[in-house]
Amino acid sequence: AKHSKKPATAASSQTTVPGPSYSQRxxxxxxxxxxxxxxxxxxxxxxxxxxxxxxxxxxxxxxxxxxxGVAKNWQLYRSRFVEPLRIRAGVAFWLAHRDTLQRAERETGVPADIMVGILGVETIYGQQTxxxxxxxxxxxxxxxxxxxxxxxxxxxxxxxxxxxxxxxxxxxxxxxxxxxxxxxxxxxxxxxxxxxxxxxxxxxxxxxxxxxxxGSPADAIGSVANYLKTFNWQPGLATHFPLEFDASKLDMAALMAPDILPTFSVENFQAKGVVLGGEALKHTGKLALIELQNGDAASSYVAGTDNFYAITRYNWSSYYAMAVIELGQAVAQAMPH
Structure with a gap:
């Protein structure tokens, strides 16, 4: 797990020319x-x-x-990870390790698609370590x-x-x-x-x-699940909810102040101008306003739960967390039934 704000990529495969050694330092x-x-x-x-x-x-x-001044761009970031090569590799990985993923989910409560999303974003399932x-x-x-x-x-x-x-x-x-x-x-x-x-x-x-x-995909699966469980993954809880804004009540400064740490109750969220619906209204925990910038276009926003925050403990980036979630969902949807 990487505590880094740097956008995650599959580990670099470039060859490097070593510089001076540290033997004389x-x-x-x-x-x-x-x-x-x-x-x-x-x-x-x-x-x-x-x-x-x-x-x-x-x-x-x-x-x-x-x-x-270099603007972040969620759509560009997403396109690097939620793409056909990773989705195909994710399906193959899930099929090959279905029993292990099910056991990890059963023991930790972390869904298989989240584990598959992390391993796909990180290394394309071991292809680029x-x-x-x-x-x-x-x-x-x-x-x-x-x-x-x-x-x-x-x-x-x-x-x-x-x-x-x-x-x-x-x-x-x-x-x-x-x-x-x-x-x-x-x-x-x-x-x-x-x-x-x-x-x-x-x-x-x-x-x-x-x-x-x-060398052990099983150990990798179990360790990712254990990591998220340790950082308070809550079984059965969504990672995020869609939202809209009520411009007449919107207090964006207050909503953005806690960054990605879930701080607001549903009631507080709505009082500050966030419009929620469906399952979000039944949520009893805290929420955070997650902003995903799209370059020069309008930003995307979601309501992040404690489980969204748990993924950011793996890599301190909302863009990373959303890429993990959406890659996992894409692989799940591509699985043969």
Whole structure:
């Protein structure tokens, strides 16, 4: 799971030319010593491993924010994910793993179409899991996160924590830290879990004694479901409801203030100018106003529930969450009956 506002894409498949290694960087070597002490790892192994990491300019570029004034475009974003190739791959994946998806849904309450949507948006069901060395990605972003980013200090600290988790995990599991490939952010496997998410939420769903998100679709399915369950997925609850606005009562500033965190009761929502109907009127939980910008055209809006918010805990983007939902729905509709 990726806590990133960057639009999700299937992990980059580009080949990169490695830059200088971190073997002579004093800050990296000091970090290696600190990691070894905190995690009770062999100091020489951590130093030697981190010393073989390379700075990759393409990774730093990938996390650099777009130029100010570049409008978000939901329809363009959607077209990258809800498209024939992913839908066909999703149908094949669902048919191949129907029993596993049903078991995960039964045990967690997370619907199969949501799990299928996430795995399709993330990696096209394992087809594109990334060609960056995870060690390079995490080291680049830990020690050379672009200073132009408005949250550079915070993000650099986050990736130092992920680097520590990665080194601890590879040391204890015996995996080769130099061989693992992933996204530009260091996310791995079919569900693109960061090292900390692997440690906290990944499960051995096929029962073979090993948690393997790289090669086991069952473990990927179970881990995605477990992740959403942990972030308070509520079985049977819709992710969102359609809405309209009553211009005479509309208080857009108040509605947008909490961002995507469900805050408003149905009554409060309606008092601020949102018109709901059907199932939405029976909703007893909180709602959030979700805005999806469409470039120069008018924005789209929906009423997001706690389950919409749960998907954004996987990737901090409403566009990502809606792409997951709509890809899952499209695959479900394309399934043979």
């Amino acid at each position: 004093l800050d990296a070597l000091q970090a290696a010593d600190d990691i070894a002490q905190r995690q009770h790892l062999d100091r020489d192994w951590v130093r030697q491993t981190l010393g073989q990491a390379n700075y990759v300019a393409a990774i730093a570029k990938a996390v650099t924010p777009p130029a100010v 990334g060609n960056f060395r995870v060690l390079d990605a995490l080291a680049t972003l830990a020690f050379d996160f672009p200073a132009s980013h408005p949250r550079a200090v915070e993000r650099s600290a986050y990736f130092r924590t992920e680097l520590e988790q990665f080194l601890s995990w590879t040391f204890s599991s015996g995996r080769d830290p130099l061989a693992l490939k992933g996204s530009y952010a260091g996310a791995m496997g079919l569900p693109q879990f960061m090292p900390s998410s692997w440690a906290s939420y990944a499960v051995d769903f096929d029962g073979d004694g090993v948690v393997d998100l790289l």
